[in-house]
């Protein structure tokens with residue numbers, strides 16, 4: 429989808445080309461007419477006219493090639509990151525303006541604000557939080573999805589969502605939000621959205637190579653990062669390493685290849701775990717993405733960005749560590765709620781408190797928490813108090829609530845911005861014998 433903003437840009441360049449041609453041509457003729465006897469003036473006239481025609485024609489040709497490139501969602505190349513409007517507060521309604529199937533499991537949704545207002549620029553790697561009113565659900569379902577594109581200027585937000593099936597070994601419902609979005613949300617639907625957020629972002633202006641490693645739907649923030657780096661810092665070497673089952677599950681293959689063709693700093697490696705015969709020529713290696721593969725492709729003097737399934741993240745994290753990559757050069761984000769708990773906790777569990785009184789003021793409940801009750805979110809849910817949540821990993825900020833008394837301890841490093849006087853209950857346990865929460 430070429431954006432309205434892009435079209436406006438093309439239009440103005442076309443006008444500039446035409447204006448340039450006409451103005452130069454006319455000034456050339458005028459110089460020639462006003463001084464018909466002067467050889468130098470005549471030369472000037474002829475040269476200026478020709479320059480005008482050639483200049484106009486070249487701009488026209490460049491425009492024609494751009495518009496025929498066939499690479500959709502291609503951002504305009506600019507030198508610096510544009511600054512957008514300030515983020516809105518709370519929920520804002522967005523209309524789905526376009527819905528595109530990217531693979532057998534992943535579908536993209538292009539969103540524009542229903543109020544027609546500005547879209548703030550986001551950082552490549554950030555996500556949006558959605559609120560969905562799903563029939564049959566007792567309360568709105570809140571989920572977070574990474575922004576999977578980096579349009580410059582930002583004319584839409586794109587989310588690319590995998591339809592989550594039920595795990596094969598369990599007799600449970602398939603994923604609530606993802607299946608609802610695939611089946612029931614189409615062009616014209618309206619969704620409530622919170623502003624871009626998240627700290628899994630890339631500093632495009634660094635010169636150290638960036639290695640973007642993903643599997644499955646973990647590809648989404650990586651596309652945004654790759655596009656941002658290609659356009660904002662074409663000198664930064666980028667490795668885009670992605671693993672998937674085969675060509676049927678491979679989303680954005682052509683977009684990434686087209687980007688790499690235009691930007692020599694982008695190197696691509698696709699790994700298929702179960703390629704089909706017809707996939708020959710479309711992938712670079714067979715198997716899974718692991719640290720051995722990464723070592724064969726790049727040196728360890730790089731920044732590594734990881735996003736994918738829990739087993740993939742764990743194997744890469746420990747593989748990179750064993751290779752000697754310092755922790756401060758490895759960045760990761762997990763989409764899976766359980767996974768982030770299994771990724772090495774960076775804050776030790778505070779074992780001091782084994783029992784605490786928890787007061788939920790809005791629910792008017794006083795309850796005793798013991799160390800087997802899990803996080804404060806799990807404890808609340810077990811007692812029929814259902815605060816909003818999304819990631820359950822300290823990433824999105826959805827479960828943030830005011831703490832009126834006492835302290836909590838975090839089981840892992842929170843990455844969401846926490847407002848003063850608030851806590852993330854999805855990854856915290858009580859630290860003091862009494863904790864009062866505005867819930």
Ligand SMILES: Cc1cc2nc3c(=O)[nH]c(=O)nc-3n(C[C@H](O)[C@H](O)[C@H](O)COP(=O)(O)OP(=O)(O)OC[C@H]3O[C@@H](n4cnc5c(N)ncnc54)[C@H](O)[C@@H]3O)c2cc1C
Pocket residue numbers: 555571572573574575588589590591592593594595598600601602603604605606607626645648649761762763764818819821823824
């Ligand atoms: C920062 C962040 C960014 C993300 N970005 C993306 C993205 O770009 N694209 C994307 O597709 N996703 C992304 N996600 C994941 C997304 O937020 C959702 O978690 C995902 O879509 C699943 O939500 P759901 O409501 O469809 O599934 P849920 O209803 O939450 O279910 C999840 C899974 O659990 C299974 N399940 C249901 N009940 C049980 C049970 N009792 N026991 C065991 N299993 C059960 C379901 O069948 C399903 O497979 C991101 C997550 C985070 C935290």
Ligand code: FES
Pocket residue numbers: 816817818819820821822823824825826827828844852853854855
């Ligand atoms: S639910 Fe996302 S930070 Fe707690």
